[in-house]
Amino acid sequence: MEATPRFPSLDVIRGVAVMGILLANIVAFGLPEAAYFSPLAWGGSELPEKTAWFLNFVFVEGRFRGLFSFLFGASMLLVIERADAAGENGAELHLRRMFWLFVFGCIHLYLFWWGDILAHYALVGVLALFFGRQSTRTLVLLSLALxxxxxxxxxxxxxxxxxxxxxxxxxDVALWKGFASAFGVPPRAELLEQIAAMRGSFGAAAAWRWNHALDPLTFLPIGGAETLGAMLLGMAALRTGFVTGEWSRHAYARVALVCVPLSLIGYAAIGSHTMATGFDQRYVYLGSLVVSEPFRTIGYVGYAALVILLLRPDGALSTRIGAAGRMAFSNYLGTTLLMDLVFAGWGLGLFGVIGRTWLYAIVPLVWAIMLVWSPAWLARYRYGPLEWLWRSVVRGRPAALRR
Structure with missing residues (x-):
């Protein structure tokens, strides 16, 4: 949902987030689910693949997902406050937006990709509404508590x-096997079942997701606290002017210089320990979802500060990344369609074929597409195609699209 006037820093951070999230998700697009956390599951387990896992873990894992959640909170509060200022009911508008986001997310989850985050954001976004009128200090404290x-x-x-x-x-055996399916090495038959489904027909892949993907209501109590905490911190960041570029360059530099190295060092230590254990699924889970939690939050805040420091409002690259951020919804779902064309059976059928290391070679190509098509589209139209659709169904009438 677009609001004017826009904040260039918010658009650019969002653009970086939607580009960075592909780095995190490319393995989940091209390999069986368990390979996301462990290179032993599929996609190669030699030194190059382990190195690729380690570098992704240190620089990417969790930070861009957190950044996405952080910006979602800031954007939802901005939309609500602007709607209220225009004489609308901002809370009602927000709930309509979350309803349709949930619909889009479920379509994405079951028909195209098991790793959808939109339906989860819609549910958590409803919860976040109840905290929108809290003070900045309270939002920060609640975020830390969560x-x-x-x-x-x-x-x-x-x-x-x-x-x-x-x-x-x-x-114990059932619990151990259950965790092996996500954080360890699942039975080969289980891996081959997913590969066959993803390389099969559209219907076969959809059926596999329907039977195996974690549904949004089940995932809510698992990931809801972390996501809500990031959204509330994003609200506080909007209130203080952090995400809108209103702080001094010295303040952003101080945040970046403290948070980014601390996050990288923490993740490097965790990743090294995980590798030293031979990717034992206990330590994969412990490192990825427990010990890394504080370093994840510190990291995405530091990344946001770093992006604002590097932002050049009239620069060609900043303008293109900002355009990608304005169309983050279209780019996020559009990326899934592109990846399905590469990996799904109704596309090239390369699911499980390309090793982990070479999967990352696809990412710059997709980035280039984002950076070319986003500004070209926005030169003629007010919104990205899916942003327009979202706005239209929420309002109950087609929004004006052409400039």
Whole structure:
């Protein structure tokens, strides 16, 4: 949903986020689900693949997803406040937006890709509405409290996984096998089932997702605290002017110089330990979802500050990235369509064929497409195609599209 006047910094950060999220997700597009967390699952497990995993873990993992959530919170508050200022009911508008986002997300999840985040954002976005009138200080404190809650919940799950390692009971065996499907090495038959489905017909892939993808309501209690915390922190960042470029360059530099190195060092230590354990699924889970939690938050805040420092409002690259950010919804879903053309059976059928290292070679090509088509489209139209559709269904009438 577009609002004017726009903040260039917000658009550019969003553009960086939607480009960076592909770096995080490319493995999930091209390889079986378990390979996202462990190179032992599929896609090669030699030194080049392990190095690719490590570099992605240190520089990308969690930070761009967190940045997306952070910006979602800032944007939703901006839309609500502007609607209220224009005499509309901002809360009602927001709920309509979340309803349709949930619809789009479910279509994306079941028909195109198991890793959809939009339906989850819609549910958490409804919860975030109840905190929109809180003070900046309260939003920050609530965000930190939710960070602790997420950490403790995941730590409890990790404790149960460690306890089940002996596989002394049928329950322990079931728990261990369940975690192997996502964080370890699933049985080969399970991997081949997913590969066959993804290389098969559109219907076969959709059926696999319907039976195996984690539905939004089930995922809500698992990831909701972390996502809501990031959204509330994004609201606070909007209130303080952090994401709209209103801080001094010295302040942004200080945030970036503290947060970015601290996050990278933390992730490097966690990644090194995970590799040293031979990607034992207990430590994969512990490192990816528990110990990394604070470094994830610190990292995406630092990345946002760094992007604003590097922003050149009239620069060609900043303008193109900002255009990609204005069309983040279209670019996020458009990326899935492009990846399906490469990996799905109704496309080139390369799912599970390309190794982890070479998958990353696809990313710059997709970035180039984003940076070319986004400004070209916005030169003629007010909104991206899916932004226009979202706005139209929320308002109940077609929005003016052409400039």
């Amino acid at each position: 960070l602790v809650v997420a950490l403790l919940l995941n730590a409890a799950t990790a404790s149960a996984l460690f306890a089940a390692a002996a596989r002394a009971t049928a329950g």
